[in-house]
Amino acid sequence: MSTNYYWRKVPPRFEELFAxxxxxxxxxxxxxxxxxxxxxxxxxxxxxxxxxxxxGGTRFVHCSPYYHNDNGNLxxxxxxxxxxxxxxxxxxxKIMRDTCPICGRGRGDEQVVYAYSFSITLDEHxxxxxxxxxxxxxxxxxxxxxxxxxxxxxxxxxDTINGAKYRYQNPTWWS
Numbered sequence: 285m286s287t288n289y290y291w292r293k294v295p296p297r298f299e300e301l302f303a304x305x306x307x308x309x310x311x312x313x314x315x316x317x318x319x320x321x322x323x324x325x326x327x328x329x330x331x332x333x334x335x336x337x338x339x340g341g342t343r344f345v346h347c348s349p350y351y352h353n354d355n356g357n358l359x360x361x362x363x364x365x366x367x368x369x370x371x372x373x374x375x376x377x378k379i380m381r382d383t384c385p386i387c388g389r390g391r392g393d394e395q396v397v398y399a400y401s402f403s404i405t406l407d408e409h410x411x412x413x414x415x416x417x418x419x420x421x422x423x424x425x426x427x428x429x430x431x432x433x434x435x436x437x438x439x440x441x442x443d444t445i446n447g448a449k450y451r452y453q454n455p456t457w458w459s
Contacts, residue, residue, distance in 0.1 A: 286324040288431040289441060294318060295412045313431075320413075320428065320441070321404035321453075328391055329399035329449050330384035336399070336449075337381040337391075345401065345450060402448035413442055 294302040298317040326345040328337035338345045416438045425435035
């Protein structure tokens with residue numbers, strides 16, 4: 285299950301940009317100035333080997349490398365460009381292996397976890413979270429909420445981001 289995360293108030297560095305936006309843009313929950321990012325389920329992951337069980341590798345943790353075309357034929361799509369996302373094949377054996385492709389550990393092994401990814405909308409959000417943590421506001425839950433209207437502390441948000449097996453946006457944001 286995926287979850288979106290948002291700032292309650294626009295971070296100071298974005299205030300001028302935010303003020304210049306239209307009323308509609310300001311109230312758009314996917315506005316990158318207030319939308320921090322989201323988690324998404326990413327399937328099984330072997331912590332021993334550091335790899336996914338996805339048949340197509342890390343590129344395919346969020347989509348299948350296989351789909352049925354309009355004629356019902358199974359198509360292998362190594363660039364994940366399925367024209368009709370609703371036609372993605374439901375055959376889990378084609379999408380996710382039962383064992384690690386490197387060491388053979390199975391889903392019941394203690395080294396095998398169900399992973400998630402985190403996609404951040406702007407690098408600046410991570411920097412702001414770290415600044416707030418350094419300022420001693422790690423336990424403060426007045427800054428962030430999720431799509432279920434639950435308050436999230438700065439520390440919880442950073443733990444969520446740093447705990448993701450896959451991180452998307454810019455490779456420099458989590459360093």
